[in-house]
Amino acid sequence: MQHLSTHFYAIGLSYKKADAEIRGHFSLDDSRKEALLSHAKTNGIESLIIISTCNRTELYGFAEHPYQLIHLLCEHTKGTVEEFQEVAYIYKNREAIAHMFKVGSGLDSQILGDFEIISQIKASARRSKSHGLLNSYGERLVNSVIRASKRIKTETELSSGATSVSFASVQYIMNKVENISEKNILLFGTGKIGRNTCENLVKHTKNSHITLINRTKDKALEVAGKFNLIVKDFDELEEEISKTDILIVATGALNPTVHKAILNISRPLLILDLSIPKNVNTNVTDHADVSLVHMDDLAKITDDTLEKRKEFIPAAEQIIAEITDEFVAWLDTLKFVPTIQAIKHKLNDLKNSELNTLRKKNPDFNEDQAELVTSNIIQKITNQFAHHLKEDSNTVDESLELIKKIFQLEESL
Structure with missing residues (x-):
């Protein structure tokens, strides 16, 4: 149970006000999450959950003042307090609870109904628990959000149709590129977005010229094995780019790995950057033959699927209201x-x-x-x-x- 002087806060920033570059400044990889949690523990914070995806970075936790959480975030990222204040949101108690439900149920996703965030919330709660940073309030709240997410998935069509950033990127390619099944496609990076993109490419483009490259070759081989694709070594990246028509970059590097100097091309090249922070330097467009598209642009692609999804927002909100009431009733008993x-x-x-x-x-x-x-x-x-x-x-x-x-x-x- 939280101390009387502390409140439950949600602090963070998302695609709504922060562009990809600013989001990149506040991005937390696994080692930074671990360091932040250890730091929080020594500062006497009793419960803290960290969410960091390509679209948002958020901390949910107990503090006497939200600045304690903001300071922790800035201490462990490249972001500054000034930058944070310009684009951030701070929610307290009931508003913070409502925000976590909205995020976990896909209502706050860049693409409405994208439920990938819920697995992040589960993993974050497990990580916090292993640090002794998940009190009964935090655990009960996460479990309630997971229940709401499951019910929305099964009882509504909020996530009907395959729409996510990875799907939007494949949809974009199919709309822009003629004879897609005959083009050479190179996928650089086989993390979660890379894997999902790969699956969507195979499913929708009927293309058998897809090559994978990843810094760790084993991971690329694992993905390629599922779909019977070609894998090349990381040091062959430059050579493979010169042969490709479409380059999809989905790496987790902190600085750009693709830039003008490694492009030795003699034909049009479409580059899609699905990474946060951005992993393609904008100087690639100095080449007249290069088109560069970032995931923020892709997310603006709205289609009939998304319009149809909007009809199910009231039903989703009704489920959230029911489960929120149960959680608040439990809080009152405390x-x-x-x-x-x-x-x-x-x-x-x-x-x-x-x-x-x-x-x-x-x-x-x-x-x-x-x-x-x-x-x-x-x-x-x-x-x-x-x-x-x-x-x-x-x-x-x-x-x-x-x-x-x-x-x-x-x-x-």
Whole structure:
């Protein structure tokens, strides 16, 4: 349970106000996430969840002031507090809860209904837990968001049709390039977006000239094996680019790996950069034959699928409202748990004092029997109070005050 002086915050930035370059400044790879969590632990933060994807970087956690979380983020990324303030959002308590539901359910995704974020949230919660940075509030909230996401997937068509950044990129290629099945396609980078793009390319273009390159060749071989594609070594990148018609870059490098100097081309080349931070230097367009498209441009491609998805927003919001209400009801019960425990403690004190008196007065006193009867009565009394507080959520604060006065509990709490 959080301390009284702390609040639950969501702080971060997303594609809505921050362009790819700024998002790149705040991007966190796995080692930076680990460092940030360790730092948070030493700073006494009790629960913290980190989300960092190509479209957003967010921290969800407890703090006395959101600046504690902003400072942690800036300390472990290239981003500055000034940059953050220009494009960021800060949500507190109920608003922060609502934001996590919106993100986890695909309603805040760059492409409406893109559910890839939910696996990130699960992985982030596991990582936080391994650092001892996931309290009961955080864990319960994440599980509630996962439940909402599953229900939205099964009960609505918010994610109908294959639409994601990887699909949008393939759709773009198919719209722009004639005779796509005969073109040479080179995919550089086989992380999650790379793998998804690869799958969509194979499925939709009927192209058998797809080559994969990845810094770690094993990963590329793994992906290629599934789809029967060609794999080349990383040091053959320049040579392979010279033979290709379409280059898709989906690497996780912190600085651009593709730039004008490595382009030795004599025919038109379409480059799609699906990386955050950007991994293609804009100087490639100094070549008259090069067209460069970034994922932010791709995400603007709206089609009938996305229009159709909008119809299901109200149904998704209804599911979120139901599960949010359950979570908030659980939170309200946390409010009165200390009071119920204090009542129990107080009644046990009265019981022990009474039993002591009886023990002294009556040598034949049946202590076990008295203990059993009085403990049962105490349990029933505290259950009555708990039931009343649960049922009467509108006046729970007044009820708590009255109970504390009657039982003189102020010192105990």
